[in-house]
Amino acid sequence: MPTVNAYAAPSATDPLVKTTIERREVGEHDVLIEIAYSGICHSDIHTVRGEWGTIAYPQVVGHEIVGTVAAVGSAVSKHSVGDRVGVGCMVNSCGECENCLAGEEQYCLPGNTGTYTGVDRDGTITQGGYSTHIVVVENFVLKVPESIPFEAAAPLLCAGITTYSPLSHWNAGPGKRVAVVGMGGLGHMAVKIAHAMGAEVTVLSQSLSKKDDGLRLGASHYFATSDPATFKELRNHFDLIINTVSAPLDINAYLKLLRLDGALVNVGAPPEPLPIQVFTLFNNRRTFAGSSIGGIRETQEMLDFCAQHGIASEVEVIPADYINEAYERVLSSDVRYRFVIDVATMV
Ligand SMILES: [Zn+2]
Numbered sequence: 232m233p234t235v236n237a238y239a240a241p242s243a244t245d246p247l248v249k250t251t252i253e254r255r256e257v258g259e260h261d262v263l264i265e266i267a268y269s270g271i272c273h274s275d276i277h278t279v280r281g282e283w284g285t286i287a288y289p290q291v292v293g294h295e296i297v298g299t300v301a302a303v304g305s306a307v308s309k310h311s312v313g314d315r316v317g318v319g320c321m322v323n324s325c326g327e328c329e330n331c332l333a334g335e336e337q338y339c340l341p342g343n344t345g346t347y348t349g350v351d352r353d354g355t356i357t358q359g360g361y362s363t364h365i366v367v368v369e370n371f372v373l374k375v376p377e378s379i380p381f382e383a384a385a386p387l388l389c390a391g392i393t394t395y396s397p398l399s400h401w402n403a404g405p406g407k408r409v410a411v412v413g414m415g416g417l418g419h420m421a422v423k424i425a426h427a428m429g430a431e432v433t434v435l436s437q438s439l440s441k442k443d444d445g446l447r448l449g450a451s452h453y454f455a456t457s458d459p460a461t462f463k464e465l466r467n468h469f470d471l472i473i474n475t476v477s478a479p480l481d482i483n484a485y486l487k488l489l490r491l492d493g494a495l496v497n498v499g500a501p502p503e504p505l506p507i508q509v510f511t512l513f514n515n516r517r518t519f520a521g522s523s524i525g526g527i528r529e530t531q532e533m534l535d536f537c538a539q540h541g542i543a544s545e546v547e548v549i550p551a552d553y554i555n556e557a558y559e560r561v562l563s564s565d566v567r568y569r570f571v572i573d574v575a576t577m578v
């Protein structure tokens with residue numbers, strides 16, 4: 232089995248360290264990818280620190296992966312050596328349940344195989360993208376359009392699809408008023424994508440500190456949620472609210488901002504249950520919903536959409552030995568808007 236360089240968490244409390252891991256041999260349906268860049272998602276930090284449940288260590292995380300195909304199995308037809316490709320949050324699914332058959336592999340009924348901490352088909356625990364190479368079954372490998380710079384493409388594989396999918400499903404577009412709650416890794420992509428879809432975009436952020444960026448990225452309006460006047464002024468206003476914040480919010484205050492048939496969709500994942508006032512849903516026939524990444528077909532659609540509209544992530548490229556410091560900066564919201572590891576520094 233090929234041994235490759237990686238950065239792994241040795242425990243829930245120790246910093247990530249440089250190490251080596253084994254990748255499986257390239258099977259007939261597999262693609263070997265030489266990784267160029269790997270994004271840092273907040274989920275990576277929750278996972279390695281055991282905040283989303285106990286995991287086995289050492290663990291390599293990272294599910295915003297872009298790189299070049301270095302080898303393909305004998306039965307691979309979708310990808311060739313030299314292709315620019317990407318891998319997101321999942322690397323396999325059952326392929327047979329009704330959700331997989333509908334192209335919504337992220338909702339695979341027996342559960343999709345996560346890019347890290349998942350149980351792979353050979354029984355091993357999947358290891359993610361903070362690594363020089365990865366082997367993935369061809370159906371879960373995306374094509375990254377030439378026009379998107381590699382480093383700016385990496386975060387599209389999680390932050391991009393996580394926001395594109397609900398924006399598309401709830402028909403963000405011309406004539407629709409869309410609010411994005413939170414201006415972080417997910418939020419900045421939601422602003423760009425919703426704007427490119429033709430919607431009128433408003434950012435609802437704790438403060439106005441990122442207002443200039445929000446307007447530059449495509450928002451028409453920017454409000455501070457720390458100001459109670461915001462919630463009076465925007466009452467019954469939005470068709471769609473994408474909530475990217477994982478901290479608990481007064482969700483009823485946001486639901487009241489929805490107009491007739493409006494929907495509030497959570498893509499941030501607060502660890503605690505949220506109290507919902509059902510009468511707030513009665514008014515205006517409002518919907519409260521959740522959404523998780525997107526299927527493979529839709530992820531490709533998102534990449535092609537971003538290429539067509541000339542959009543990608545705003546990134547800060549870092550060397551691998553900066554990962555631990557980057558984690559602390561993500562936790563203090565000190566990044567505009569996504570850290571991306573230059574994997575060449577891992578060799
Ligand atoms: Zn992620």
Ligand SMILES: [Zn+2]
Pocket residue numbers: 324325326327328329330331332336338339340341342
């Ligand atoms: Zn399935």
